[in-house]
Amino acid sequence: MLKTEVLSAINVSDAEYKRIIEKAAETVKRGSVAALPTETVYGLFANALSGEAVRKIFDAKGRPQDNPLIVHIADFEDVYKLSDDVPIEAKLLAEKFWPGPFTMILKSNGKVAKEVSAGLSTVAIRMPDSKIALDVIRESKLPLAAPSANISGFPSPTSAEHVIDDMTGRIELIIDGGDCRFGVESTVLSLTGDVPKILRPGAVTAEDIKSVVGAVEIDESVLKPLAEDAKVSSPGMKYRHYSPKAQVIVLKGSFKEYLDYINNERKDGDFALCFDGEEDKLPINAVSYGAENDSLAQAQRLYGALRQLDDMGAKRVFARCPSKEGVGLAVCNRLFRAAGFNVVDLEKALQAGFLWQR
Numbered sequence: 250m251l252k253t254e255v256l257s258a259i260n261v262s263d264a265e266y267k268r269i270i271e272k273a274a275e276t277v278k279r280g281s282v283a284a285l286p287t288e289t290v291y292g293l294f295a296n297a298l299s300g301e302a303v304r305k306i307f308d309a310k311g312r313p314q315d316n317p318l319i320v321h322i323a324d325f326e327d328v329y330k331l332s333d334d335v336p337i338e339a340k341l342l343a344e345k346f347w348p349g350p351f352t353m354i355l356k357s358n359g360k361v362a363k364e365v366s367a368g369l370s371t372v373a374i375r376m377p378d379s380k381i382a383l384d385v386i387r388e389s390k391l392p393l394a395a396p397s398a399n400i401s402g403f404p405s406p407t408s409a410e411h412v413i414d415d416m417t418g419r420i421e422l423i424i425d426g427g428d429c430r431f432g433v434e435s436t437v438l439s440l441t442g443d444v445p446k447i448l449r450p451g452a453v454t455a456e457d458i459k460s461v462v463g464a465v466e467i468d469e470s471v472l473k474p475l476a477e478d479a480k481v482s483s484p485g486m487k488y489r490h491y492s493p494k495a496q497v498i499v500l501k502g503s504f505k506e507y508l509d510y511i512n513n514e515r516k517d518g519d520f521a522l523c524f525d526g527e528e529d530k531l532p533i534n535a536v537s538y539g540a541e542n543d544s545l546a547q548a549q550r551l552y553g554a555l556r557q558l559d560d561m562g563a564k565r566v567f568a569r570c571p572s573k574e575g576v577g578l579a580v581c582n583r584l585f586r587a588a589g590f591n592v593v594d595l596e597k598a599l600q601a602g603f604l605w606q607r
C-alpha cells in the first residue's frame with residue numbers, strides 16, 4: 250500500500266499552485282505515478298520513456314498489458330520526437346483541435362517505452378486542454394503516458410473524489426482540479442490507414458474531423474460488440490468497459506415506452522438512469538444525467554451518474570438511450586459498453602408483441 254497524498258489546486262495562491270505543479274513533476278520524474286485532472290477525465294500520469302514507471306500505471310489500474318496508453322505532450326513539436334512519419338493531416342488536425350479532447354494514432358519511432366504501445370508499431374498522442382496537466386508536462390520536460398484514473402473496467406473518474414475512491418493506496422499523488430469539463434475521454438483517431446478512422450468517439454466529432462481532412466470513417470466497434478474473431482484496431486475495445494457494479498440495460502424509445510417497460514419489469518434493486526425532469530414521473534429511484542437534447546451535459550455527467558447508482562445500491566439500471574448525433578455518439582458508445590451492449594429497442598419489441606405480455 251502506498252501513502253496517497255491529495256493536493257487541491259482549486260483557488261490556491263500562485264505560490265501554492267507552483268508548489269503543486271513542481272511536486273507532481275517531481276513525482277513523475279522520479280518514476281512514480283500522479284493523478285491529474287484533464288478536460289476529459291482524470292488520468293494516471295507517468296514517464297512515457299520509462300518501462301518501469303509505465304508498469305506502475307498498469308499495476309495501479311489492474312489494466313491488461315496488451316491495452317496501450319496515450320502519450321500526453323504540451324507542444325506540437327514533440328510529435329516529431331515520437332513519430333518519424335507525421336502526415337500533413339496530423340498537423341492540420343492538431344492546429345484545429347489541440348490542446349483538446351483529441352488523440353491521434355501515428356506510426357511510432359520506438360522512443361516510448363514498449364509498454365506504452367503494448368507491442369503495437371503505433372503510438373497514440375494527445376495535447377490535453379488542462380492547465381494543470383500542461384504545466385506538469387512542461388515542468389517535467391517529459392512525454393507522459395496517461396490512461397483514465399479508474400480501476401480497469403469501471404467508469405472513468407470525472408472528479409477528484411472518484412480518483413480518491415479508486416486509487417487511494419495505489420498511487421502517490423492526486424491533484425484535485427475540480428470536475429472535468431467534458432466528462433468522456435478524448436476522440437481517438439487513427440492516421441495510420443488510407444482514410445482517418447475514429448476508434449473511439451469523443452467531444453471532437455466525426456463532423457469536426459471531416460471539416461479538416463475531408464473524409465473520416467468510424468470503426469464498426471463503436472456501437473457494436475466485437476465479433477469473436479474480429480481484428481481489433483484498438484485493444485481497448487476488447488474489454489469490459491465503463492461498467493458500474495450494477496447491471497445496465499439501455500432502453501431505446503419514447504419516455505412513455507420507457508415508463509411502461511419499467512412499470513412492467515421492475516423489482517427490488519432496480520434504478521433508473523433518466524434525463525433531467527423525468528425523475529419524479531418514474532416509479533423507482535432515479536438519477537438523471539442531463540437534458541434529453543443536451544449531449545454535452547450527458548457526456549459530462551454520465552460517469553458520475555453511474556458511480557452514484559452504485560453508491561445508492563442499484564442492482565439493475567434501466568437507462569434512457571441518448572441520441573447518437575454529434576457528441577451523443579460518444580455518450581452512446583460509453584453507455585452501450587457500460588451495458589455490455591444490452592440495448593432493447595422498445596418500439597421494435599412492442600411491435601413484435603413480446604415485451605409486456607409475459
Ligand code: TXA
Binds near residue numbers: 287292372484
Ligand atoms: O481523454 C483521454 O484520452 C484520457 C485522458 C487521461 O487523457 N485518457 C484515456 O486513456 O482515456 P485510456 O487509456 O483510458 O484509453 C486509451 C484508449 C484505449 O482504448 C486504447 O486501447 C487506445 O486508446 N489506444 C492507445 N494507444 C493506441 C494505439 N497505439 N493504437 C490503437 N489504440 C490505442
Ligand code: MG
Binds near residue numbers: 396397405
Ligand atoms: Mg480508460
